[in-house]
Amino acid sequence: MSRQGAAGPRGAAGPQGAAGSRSAAHKEPVAVVGIGQTHHVAARHDVSIAGLVREAARRALDDAQLTWSDIDAVVIGKAPDFFEGVMMPELYLADALGAVGKPMMRVHTAGSVGGSTALVASNLVAARVHRTVLTLAFEKQSESNAMWGLSLPVPFQQPLLAGAGGFFAPHVRAYMRRAGAPDTVGSLVAYKDRRNALKNPYAHLHEKDITLEKVQASPMLWDPIRYSETCPSSDGACAMVLTDRAGAARSPQPPAWVHGGAMRSEPTLFAGKDFVSPQAGKDCAADVYRQAGITDPRREIDAVEMYVPFSWYEPMWLENLGFAAEGEGWKLTESGVTELDGDLPVNPSGGVLSTNPIGASGMIRFAEAALQVRGQAGEHQVDGARKALGHAYGGGSQFFSMWLVGSEPPTG
Amino acid sequence: MREVAIVAFAQTDHRRSTDDLSEVEMVMPVLHGVLAQTGLKASDIDFTCSGSSDYLAGRAFSFTMTLDGVGAWPPISESHVEMDGAWALYEAWVKLLTGEADTALVYSYGKSSPGVVRDVLTRQLDPYYVAPLWPDSVALAALQAQALIDAGDTGEPALAEIAARSRGAAADNPHAQLRGARPQGGYVVQPLRTGDCPPVGDGAAAVVLAAGDRARELCGRPAWIRGMDHRIEAHSLGVRDLTDSPSARLAAERAGAFERPVDTAELHAPFSSQEVVLRKALDLGDDVRVNPSGGALAANPVMAAGLIRLGEAAARIHRGESDRALAHATSGPCLQQNLVAVLEGEAQ
Numbered sequence A: 001m002s003r004q005g006a007a008g009p010r011g012a013a014g015p016q017g018a019a020g021s022r023s024a025a026h027k028e029p030v031a032v033v034g035i036g037q038t039h040h041v042a043a044r045h046d047v048s049i050a051g052l053v054r055e056a057a058r059r060a061l062d063d064a065q066l067t068w069s070d071i072d073a074v075v076i077g078k079a080p081d082f083f084e085g086v087m088m089p090e091l092y093l094a095d096a097l098g099a100v101g102k103p104m105m106r107v108h109t110a111g112s113v114g115g116s117t118a119l120v121a122s123n124l125v126a127a128r129v130h131r132t133v134l135t136l137a138f139e140k141q142s143e144s145n146a147m148w149g150l151s152l153p154v155p156f157q158q159p160l161l162a163g164a165g166g167f168f169a170p171h172v173r174a175y176m177r178r179a180g181a182p183d184t185v186g187s188l189v190a191y192k193d194r195r196n197a198l199k200n201p202y203a204h205l206h207e208k209d210i211t212l213e214k215v216q217a218s219p220m221l222w223d224p225i226r227y228s229e230t231c232p233s234s235d236g237a238c239a240m241v242l243t244d245r246a247g248a249a250r251s252p253q254p255p256a257w258v259h260g261g262a263m264r265s266e267p268t269l270f271a272g273k274d275f276v277s278p279q280a281g282k283d284c285a286a287d288v289y290r291q292a293g294i295t296d297p298r299r300e301i302d303a304v305e306m307y308v309p310f311s312w313y314e315p316m317w318l319e320n321l322g323f324a325a326e327g328e329g330w331k332l333t334e335s336g337v338t339e340l341d342g343d344l345p346v347n348p349s350g351g352v353l354s355t356n357p358i359g360a361s362g363m364i365r366f367a368e369a370a371l372q373v374r375g376q377a378g379e380h381q382v383d384g385a386r387k388a389l390g391h392a393y394g395g396g397s398q399f400f401s402m403w404l405v406g407s408e409p410p411t412g
Numbered sequence B: 001m002r003e004v005a006i007v008a009f010a011q012t013d014h015r016r017s018t019d020d021l022s023e024v025e026m027v028m029p030v031l032h033g034v035l036a037q038t039g040l041k042a043s044d045i046d047f048t049c050s051g052s053s054d055y056l057a058g059r060a061f062s063f064t065m066t067l068d069g070v071g072a073w074p075p076i077s078e079s080h081v082e083m084d085g086a087w088a089l090y091e092a093w094v095k096l097l098t099g100e101a102d103t104a105l106v107y108s109y110g111k112s113s114p115g116v117v118r119d120v121l122t123r124q125l126d127p128y129y130v131a132p133l134w135p136d137s138v139a140l141a142a143l144q145a146q147a148l149i150d151a152g153d154t155g156e157p158a159l160a161e162i163a164a165r166s167r168g169a170a171a172d173n174p175h176a177q178l179r180g181a182r183p184q185g186g187y188v189v190q191p192l193r194t195g196d197c198p199p200v201g202d203g204a205a206a207v208v209l210a211a212g213d214r215a216r217e218l219c220g221r222p223a224w225i226r227g228m229d230h231r232i233e234a235h236s237l238g239v240r241d242l243t244d245s246p247s248a249r250l251a252a253e254r255a256g257a258f259e260r261p262v263d264t265a266e267l268h269a270p271f272s273s274q275e276v277v278l279r280k281a282l283d284l285g286d287d288v289r290v291n292p293s294g295g296a297l298a299a300n301p302v303m304a305a306g307l308i309r310l311g312e313a314a315a316r317i318h319r320g321e322s323d324r325a326l327a328h329a330t331s332g333p334c335l336q337q338n339l340v341a342v343l344e345g346e347a348q
Helices: A049-064 A113-126 A164-179 A185-197 A212-217 A245-249 A279-292 A313-320 A329-334 A358-374 B023-038 B063-070 B085-097 B117-122 B137-150 B156-172 B212-218 B246-255 B272-281 B305-318
Strands: A031-037 A073-077 A104-107 A132-140 A220-222 A235-243 A256-265 A303-305 A387-394 A399-406 B004-011 B047-051 B078-081 B103-111 B187-189 B202-211 B223-232 B264-266 B324-331 B337-344
Touching (some): A031 A049, A031 A245, A049 A235, A073 A113, A073 A358, A104 B078, A104 B085, A113 A132, A113 A256, A113 A358, A113 A399, A113 B085, A164 A220, A185 A329, A235 A245, A256 A358, A279 A313, A279 A399, A313 A329, A358 A399, B004 B023, B004 B085, B004 B212, B023 B063, B023 B103, B023 B202, B047 B063, B047 B085, B063 B103, B078 B085, B085 B103, B085 B202, B085 B305, B085 B337, B103 B305, B137 B272, B202 B212, B223 B305, B246 B272, B246 B324, B246 B337, B264 B305, B305 B337
Parallel strands (some): A073 A104, A073 A132, B047 B103
Antiparallel strands (some): A031 A235, A031 A256, A256 A399, A387 A399, B004 B223, B223 B337
């Protein structure tokens, strides 16, 4: 079937890119009907990599009340293979994920991979290539050492300066200067997210005695980023079952519907790059909002699961995603708007700051957004959440993937 | 289903070593090559997808550097698979089927020369029970070859014929690494001889996909993707019949390969013995022209060799040398995972 007259103006290569102008009248609506994740901890010595991913997949299938035979294809993602020391682990994981005899794909888009993986799976349903797809992302960081996995020396290329914190700290400092933000904002985010994590049984960090003073007194790691403002290294996996309209009709639990999804990439290093608010992030959000018919994200979106590996990225991404004007993001955070009981809760799950199995972290954001609009987020549920944004980024802030999910099917 | 075609294909000259080139420098000519064939600029492309492996590059996030070669500014809609580029093409095909994009750029690359690829590939085996034993890719392929000989499906002279035919065909392929008559040589791992094994080399490839009338604008005779599917089997060799490839057969069936005969097949069979398995699974008769490019026995840049099969099959349709072609890509030890696409040109 060829698409008729639906394309937008050709060659309108604005900053959103040509794809942003397309409509897709023939797409199948996509529903999230199953969500599962593991309990995330520093080291899951009790399971192999295969055992870990199977645990999340089983929970997603149980949630959807489906069996392995209901799954048409598997789309798996994780961050670099060096993090576990297994090259293309999907080959070895085919049996554990019930993929034998089925299509299985492996996505890798750096830290945004969990989100990208869900979007690739979603497209299989949207294109009507498959009806029900299992998508999963994982990281078992205890099998290796992610910091040094990221720091392999390559001749004539800039090293990542001993892990991600060294790369991102100067950009946080640039944001503080540019926005005139007081240096207390980062600790507020960490304090909030760690308290939210106490309500999430799957979160890695459960710091029952957390106080703002403890966050502020924690050691400085990469100025201005303190120890308590950084993400942990976690073992964990997250899985979702995505299906079409007919599959959603059979779902025993309320589905979450995908209203928009997009990926954007820009080069790593170039003179025009804005590391504080990358254009690719802005374009990605704009494309998702266009697909979902969102014109005022601050008012129309009820909850945000945002990829915040270092606390200052909350105010930075609030601006990048269009929730606040440039230089104003920190004011939202400081005024309590992003608290669980604020009017724009950010990371009710505790976020990446509380749980970071790197390759899975983006998918957890997407899945937690879906849990919110299904009304199934338990103690960290945002009352009446009907539209939620899942957000992921990766690399040197050059890869972005996002989706917007709603409690009602998309119209049109 | 929306009509999608391969409208352009480019590849590097595949070489044993490319010490003089970075990966970006290796990829850029093929990117420029496919764009030049279509007259498109990077900014005209709606979706970009690549395939590569960090383990070959020796560093995490290695694909981020080659992305810089695409010219991703203003930002682009882009994705990456840690797989052969054939699966990047599959992801792009699905994206075009959704209607969200009309054109896609797909590329992949691999440099085997900086390491020892036989050792590197052992790292993709079960990490707890198998990889610690370091069984290498040639040894595993030899197990499969011996199983075929034991089953009476082939013999060493027949394998030698496959090797000779492939490299003979590659004499006409300026990009191939091994071309023309070559000695079959001694055993590498019995029963496989040097001639039964692929050359180790570096290379890259790229294609452009386009949907509907856009494809007709960009290419005189587009290679329409009539169907494409891929399937995976169990990882453990002990639970598989190595003389058969049910995943290749199922992928071919789902891609529509058996609905009408094909005239050409580009098979990703790095070892001569694997062509025997695939010919049987894909039901290819003697009248089908198999690997006119020389196939993976003539050039096997890991992570690009599968995409090259799709590109070679499409290029034959572009040139009017084929009307209906099957293209195949594989991944994993002993043909664990297989992708099949059926490409057709419109009547001339």
